[in-house]
Amino acid sequence: xxxxxxxxxxxxxxxxxxxxxxxxxxxxxxxxxxxxxxxxxxxxxxxxxxxxxxxxxxxxxxxxxxxxxxxxxxxxxxxxxxxxxxxxxxxxxxxxxxxxxxxxxxxxxxxxx
Amino acid sequence: xxxxxxxxxxxxxxxxxxxxxxxxxxxxxxxxxxxxxxxxxxxxxxxxxxxxxxxxxxxxxxxxxxxxxxxxxxxxxxxxxxxxxxxxxxxxxxxxxxxxxxxxxxxxxxxxxxxxx
Numbered sequence: 001x002x003x004x005x006x007x008x009x010x011x012x013x014x015x016x017x018x019x020x021x022x023x024x025x026x027x028x029x030x031x032x033x034x035x036x037x038x039x040x041x042x043x044x045x046x047x048x049x050x051x052x053x054x055x056x057x058x059x060x061x062x063x064x065x066x067x068x069x070x071x072x073x074x075x076x077x078x079x080x081x082x083x084x085x086x087x088x089x090x091x092x093x094x095x096x097x098x099x100x101x102x103x104x105x106x107x108x109x110x111x112x113x
Numbered sequence: 114x115x116x117x118x119x120x121x122x123x124x125x126x127x128x129x130x131x132x133x134x135x136x137x138x139x140x141x142x143x144x145x146x147x148x149x150x151x152x153x154x155x156x157x158x159x160x161x162x163x164x165x166x167x168x169x170x171x172x173x174x175x176x177x178x179x180x181x182x183x184x185x186x187x188x189x190x191x192x193x194x195x196x197x198x199x200x201x202x203x204x205x206x207x208x209x210x211x212x213x214x215x216x217x218x219x220x221x222x223x224x225x226x227x228x229x230x
């Protein structure tokens with residue numbers, strides 16, 4: 001148990017659906033991240049939030065919409081996804097110090113049908 | 114440009130033997146941190162070990178040790194006395210400064226380790 005909780009663990013959605021992924025941490029971290037991990041590909045950074053402010057958007061399509069209402073919660077809103085968006089979505093949090101590790105949630109395994 | 118390079122897509126090791134997973138990195142920073150994570154089939158990324166660029170000693174955590182060679186920019190993970198439960202993907206990572214000013218964990222492509230009984 002890392003202290004970062006992601007829900008749901010598994011999600012199957014149609015291309016016309018709207019769903020949201022949730023990430024929660026109570027570790028006192030000020031940075032939160034969304035990563036996408038597709039089969040046979042390296043981890044791709046999607047978004048970074050520091051103190052609730054988005055600091056990085058790694059050219060992610062607008063069908064992915066992040067939201068960070070406070071430093072403990074991070075959402076990823078999904079709409080009109082494509083089958084190629086099927087992947088493991090990992091949330092992480094960390095202190096801002098560059099010499100500290102990031103803590104990851106267990107991921108949401110998303111399948112778009 | 115790729116900042117973290119893991120050249121071994123897959124590795125096999127006999128149970129109870131030691132195995133070394135390679136990692137090289139590229140950075141112009143003088144102060145940086147290197148990390149190793151384990152990802153079992155369940156998907157969770159589990160932090161294993163950290164090495165700071167100014168640390169003179171190689172980091173160790175139980176059966177994990179990091180062979181840090183700063184001049185060669187390498188940070189290889191050594192797992193001693195391999196166990197069947199060590200079978201997983203292993204990722205080397207570094208936090209690097211991004212365009213927005215954040216220090217973002219950047220990962221290599223990973224090495225798949227299989228431990229044989």
